[in-house]
Amino acid sequence: MSEEEQRLPGGNVGGAVRVGDTVRRSTGPWTPDVHALLRHLAGRLPGVPRVLGYDEAGREVLSYLPGRVPDIDTETLTPGQLTALVRWTRAFHTAVAGFPLAGAWRYFPMPDATLIGHNDIAPYNACFDGDELVGVFDWDLAGPSNPLMELAFVAWNGVPLWRDDGPETAAARLRLIADAYRGYAPERILRAVPDRIRIMLDGIPVAAAAGDRGMANLLAQGEPERSRRSLADLERRLPAIERSLAQSRRARRQLSGK
Known part of the structure; x- marks a missing residue:
């Protein structure tokens, strides 16, 4: 049984969904270069999602980053x-x-x-x-x-x-x-x-x-x-x-x- 998709907040440009410990996003011509960049940063920089490939719908699959995202409408970064x-x-x-x-x-x-x-x-x-x-x-x-x-x-x-x-x-x-x-x-x-x-x-x-x-x-x-x-x-x-x-x-x- 496939895991339920959870729409993530924000995403004014494209949006994303969470599936378990992964994030699924639509792709574009830029995606291969972005993936090459993320692979380059892996092991060199903390706090960067890992590239996990593509799903059956053709969406990119990235690792989910835990943590709290501030609400820019009501909060200011400390x-x-x-x-x-x-x-x-x-x-x-x-x-x-x-x-x-x-x-x-x-x-x-x-x-x-x-x-x-x-x-x-x-x-x-x-x-x-x-x-x-x-x-x-x-x-x-x-x-x-x-x-x-x-x-x-x-x-x-x-x-x-x-x-x-x-x-x-x-x-x-x-x-x-x-x-x-x-x-x-x-x-x-x-x-x-x-x-x-x-x-x-x-x-x-x-x-x-x-x-x-x-x-x-x-x-x-x-x-x-x-x-x-x-x-x-x-x-x-x-x-x-x-x-x-x-x-x-x-x-x-x-x-x-x-």
Whole structure:
């Protein structure tokens, strides 16, 4: 007797079902390259699903990652969770170094690509045990990117910058991201966010018109217009966040005696 399928929450682009200890998802031209990436990461990076093949319906079969997925509509990542997610991102970028950029990737062209990124690192694609990150899933959008663009998207969703929680809160969480990753100042991450989000918003209708059903689903849900409004609001708030970052930088220097 086959195990019962359980629809997993979320999945605005495509969706997935759980069958026992596996996850089943629809495939696309990008799937073989995504599977090659996941096999490359196996043993190099924790919290990555294992590729188990395909089922009788032609869906990919991946290992199920246990843990709790935060509800982005009602929750904000704790500082511990955000730190864990960013440290995992740094470890991922180390593990993926040298993996070929060429492939039938699904995601939109990214400028100055230096590595294969996940391209959708966000609370809705991560599962936690308390503050411990135990998995990052939904790799269909993996493709050429660079570390700054990945961090910009983490900031958009993890601060989060798509809503207004006040400039001081935004600045503090941007500093947390920068401190956890190391190598990029919080101001630089902040300034990269608008360009990163525009790449996504401009790409959704193009991909939908080319036949990507997942991107068509996003159009039906009100994208990219919904996120364009959030981005316009962020751009109005950028000066206040930058001032808060500058003030905190001065305060840190005073405390350190520099």
